[in-house]
Amino acid sequence: MAKNLVIVESPAKAKTIESFLGKDYMVKSSFGHIRDLDKNKLSVDIQHDFTPQYEIPREKKKVIEELLAAARKAEIIWLASDEDREGEAIAWHLYEVLGLEESHTRRIVFHEITKKAIQQAIENPRFIDFNLVDAQQARRVLDRLVGYELSPLLWKKVKPALSAGRVQSVAVRLIVEREFEIRNFNPTDYFRVTGLFQLPNKDEKAQLTAELDQRLPTKEATLEFLNHIIGSTYTVINVEKKPGKRSPAAPFTTSTLQQEAARKLGFSVARTMMIAQQLYESGLITYMRTDSVNLSDLALAMAQDEIIKLYGKEYSNTRQYTTRTKGAQEAHEAIRPTSMERHQAGENEAQRKLYELIWKRTMASQMSDALLEKTTITIAISKTNHYHFISRGEVVIFDGFLKVYSESVDEETDEMNAEILPPVSTGDELKEKSITAVQKFTPPPYRYTEASLVKKLEELGIGRPSTYAPIISTIQKREYVEKKDHAGIEKTAHILTLKNGKIKEETKVEKWGAEKGKLTPTDIGILVTQFLMNNFENIMDYQFTARVEKEFDEIAEGKLKWNKMIQRFYWPFHETVVKTQQTQEKVKGERLLGVDPVSGKNVYAKIGRFGAMVQLGESKDPTGQKPRFASLRKNQSIETITLEEALSLFKLPRSVGMYMEKEIIASTGRFGPYLLYNSVFYSLPKDEDPLVIDQEKAIQIIEEKNRKEAAKIIKTFPERPDVVIQNGRYGPYIKIGSENIPIPKKVAPESLDLQQCLELQKKYLESKANPSEMKETPAQKKKSKSKGKK
DNA sequence: CAGTGAGCGAGCTTCCGCTTGACTT
Numbered sequence A: 001m002a003k004n005l006v007i008v009e010s011p012a013k014a015k016t017i018e019s020f021l022g023k024d025y026m027v028k029s030s031f032g033h034i035r036d037l038d039k040n041k042l043s044v045d046i047q048h049d050f051t052p053q054y055e056i057p058r059e060k061k062k063v064i065e066e067l068l069a070a071a072r073k074a075e076i077i078w079l080a081s082d083e084d085r086e087g088e089a090i091a092w093h094l095y096e097v098l099g100l101e102e103s104h105t106r107r108i109v110f111h112e113i114t115k116k117a118i119q120q121a122i123e124n125p126r127f128i129d130f131n132l133v134d135a136q137q138a139r140r141v142l143d144r145l146v147g148y149e150l151s152p153l154l155w156k157k158v159k160p161a162l163s164a165g166r167v168q169s170v171a172v173r174l175i176v177e178r179e180f181e182i183r184n185f186n187p188t189d190y191f192r193v194t195g196l197f198q199l200p201n202k203d204e205k206a207q208l209t210a211e212l213d214q215r216l217p218t219k220e221a222t223l224e225f226l227n228h229i230i231g232s233t234y235t236v237i238n239v240e241k242k243p244g245k246r247s248p249a250a251p252f253t254t255s256t257l258q259q260e261a262a263r264k265l266g267f268s269v270a271r272t273m274m275i276a277q278q279l280y281e282s283g284l285i286t287y288m289r290t291d292s293v294n295l296s297d298l299a300l301a302m303a304q305d306e307i308i309k310l311y312g313k314e315y316s317n318t319r320q321y322t323t324r325t326k327g328a329q330e331a332h333e334a335i336r337p338t339s340m341e342r343h344q345a346g347e348n349e350a351q352r353k354l355y356e357l358i359w360k361r362t363m364a365s366q367m368s369d370a371l372l373e374k375t376t377i378t379i380a381i382s383k384t385n386h387y388h389f390i391s392r393g394e395v396v397i398f399d400g401f402l403k404v405y406s407e408s409v410d411e412e413t414d415e416m417n418a419e420i421l422p423p424v425s426t427g428d429e430l431k432e433k434s435i436t437a438v439q440k441f442t443p444p445p446y447r448y449t450e451a452s453l454v455k456k457l458e459e460l461g462i463g464r465p466s467t468y469a470p471i472i473s474t475i476q477k478r479e480y481v482e483k484k485d486h487a488g489i490e491k492t493a494h495i496l497t498l499k500n501g502k503i504k505e506e507t508k509v510e511k512w513g514a515e516k517g518k519l520t521p522t523d524i525g526i527l528v529t530q531f532l533m534n535n536f537e538n539i540m541d542y543q544f545t546a547r548v549e550k551e552f553d554e555i556a557e558g559k560l561k562w563n564k565m566i567q568r569f570y571w572p573f574h575e576t577v578v579k580t581q582q583t584q585e586k587v588k589g590e591r592l593l594g595v596d597p598v599s600g601k602n603v604y605a606k607i608g609r610f611g612a613m614v615q616l617g618e619s620k621d622p623t624g625q626k627p628r629f630a631s632l633r634k635n636q637s638i639e640t641i642t643l644e645e646a647l648s649l650f651k652l653p654r655s656v657g658m659y660m661e662k663e664i665i666a667s668t669g670r671f672g673p674y675l676l677y678n679s680v681f682y683s684l685p686k687d688e689d690p691l692v693i694d695q696e697k698a699i700q701i702i703e704e705k706n707r708k709e710a711a712k713i714i715k716t717f718p719e720r721p722d723v724v725i726q727n728g729r730y731g732p733y734i735k736i737g738s739e740n741i742p743i744p745k746k747v748a749p750e751s752l753d754l755q756q757c758l759e760l761q762k763k764y765l766e767s768k769a770n771p772s773e774m775k776e777t778p779a780q781k782k783k784s785k786s787k788g789k790k
Numbered sequence B: 001c002a003g004t005g006a007g008c009g010a011g012c013t014t015c016c017g018c019t020t021g022a023c024t025t
Helices: A011-021 A058-073 A085-097 A115-123 A130-157 A168-183 A219-229 A254-265 A269-281 A297-311 A349-365 A450-459 A468-477 A523-535 A544-556 A562-583 A643-649 A695-712 A754-769 A778-786
Strands: A004-008 A025-029 A076-079 A105-107 A189-198 A207-212 A234-246 A370-381 A384-398 A429-441 A481-486 A489-499 A502-512 A515-521 A591-595 A602-608 A611-616 A628-631 A654-659 A662-669 A672-677 A680-683 A713-716 A723-728 A731-736 A739-742
Touching: A004 A011, A004 A058, A011 A025, A011 A115, A025 A058, A076 A085, A085 A130, A130 A523, A130 A544, A130 A562, A168 A450, A168 A468, A168 A515, A168 A523, A189 A219, A207 A370, A219 A384, A219 A429, A219 A489, A219 A502, A234 A384, A254 A269, A254 A349, A254 A450, A254 A468, A269 A349, A269 A450, A269 A468, A297 A349, A450 A468, A468 A481, A515 A523, A523 A602, A523 A611, A544 A562, A591 A643, A602 A643, A628 A643, A628 A662, A654 A695, A662 A695, A672 A695, A680 A695, A695 A713, A695 A723, A723 A754, A731 A754, A739 A754
Parallel strands: A004 A025, A004 A076, A076 A105
Antiparallel strands: A189 A207, A189 A429, A207 A384, A234 A370, A234 A429, A370 A384, A429 A489, A481 A515, A489 A502, A591 A602, A602 A611, A611 A628, A654 A662, A662 A672, A672 A680, A713 A723, A723 A731, A731 A739
């Protein structure tokens, strides 16, 4: 039996480490945190020093039992959770829950999974750092207090089931504020003048493009300028060559991987993390949730070998990058391939692409700078001294890291793409082919993408690598923000061209401010943000996290008691919660849209218990008449809906026609537009509008769904029409009334008879009633009591 | 899965940060 038990956080890590340590060591995993505050209540004892009340969640009991069994047999327990605040807390919770003794317990840390690092760690054990544990408790308790006091306030003042928190509320604020910047943005226009010149003594194709060194403010000024320079000669007065260089980007962290995978591969943040996890579990890459750009010595050596082998010595430049991210805890290496010799890996296209990206980025980070020659050509205009044409070019002298990888940018810049310039010398006379002035409109700020939001959050030190993807998902699930296309505005741009001494004028219609799939706030998101900004400016402050992080650091250094810090924060905060509760009115976001010409009643748009809605008539009509209500459609918002659109919403539900002597009704419900026929709901596809859909199309949709439903059916029983065997998303199952019973894999679904189906149902219900022999959790006890069992 | 929205009241919703399977229809 192994004398040593090592406990790490991740099972994949456990496997790797076990292979380094030999037979005296057994390595097990805690699967992250093993205890947490009960999520059904505050679980912080406000009156007694904010003592947290931890509980082991049901799904963690099995892990604990296994660890307990292993710990009993081991002489020394090595707590090897990550070297950061959360990891220290995990070590402490393990120590407590497993009932370990100090003399038999060692705390070890490493921030890379290499044999050398593990051995070094084993040789240099310490004990649990209780200050660091306290810093984590402070973090945990603060987040719980903020989240569980603000959320209920929102339920009362805005809408049920909303949420607020230190991280998510600030993420939404970023998106809301960007939206207002865009709304308030006034574009200015200007004219960009570009000259196309013919080189002397060369053939037709030898041309040079150059841009005027100033932008012209108006069409009038541009016309005046062009008229003024008619008949000018153009002379090269300076050719300047300067060496330049470009350096590779640091190896990937979680955040930069998410950004690059979005830009280069079009992956969502969640998809990137899922695929990275698969690569990690296959042992192809190092851990994917990291804020460090550090590479182990082993990785540096591997990269160097590979670069020299593939490209030669001059391409190798071993370097270590330093993390500049605020609050980085650097418990792991950067994300890199586990072996640099593996140029390609992965089981499917997505894995292969992501792996390739990681491999290239890691390689490039250890390669030489690219050397450039930057050329600037200045061209004088004979009829004016105030303006010059400038042409900039760039030649790669030595490609260095560019051989494998170059980082993408979020937004195209307005500058001309630098390219190779034709050879010209000072004094050369250029022949004008055309001078073109194009009207440009300054673009509004860009809305956030998932990845650019992660980047911003990381800059502000808000959120952690393990939470970036969940944050994005939470704020969308709460319907604070949504991914949305924006059509933009059509703008007419003037184009003035000077050619052969004549000025020609044209116009071109272009889209301005159009964006696709960008994070856009909803009505609820805007109202909640405004509500929180008005009452909890402190928590909504972009610096709030940075400020509390500083205090967490003081706790970790032993300079501050954690409950003292929480106390200082909590009481003023709580007072504000109580005051807001008493004084603030319910947020309705009400907007009067106009008067219904038919009834003469007011039409409002506002927030209701089920989201945005329109209302016809007064809530408190003196005549006692009740208003009518209708939900807004997915693409509508309180801020932009018109009276006409609102009135059309009241036309639902409407009768579309008849089918087989039964009526078809079209309407919109909580899950979007639908048809109701024969008391069955049929969701309408995106491009169908319940207001305009006709009988023919409706019948088509009904028949289509009926056909699909029928195709799913494997077997029916005439004597029991409520029992059906059908194919589902997760394989065949038995449907009995509204209950779904999975069919075991070894059983052929078509061979089942009614008797067997009912037996399977019985077995399934029994196994559901007693999931395992494990002890009941408090939550389960409550449930079984209320059902009156036992 | 659904047609709410008044008003009452019970019971519910909720945080952030570690980590993967068990589970779903």
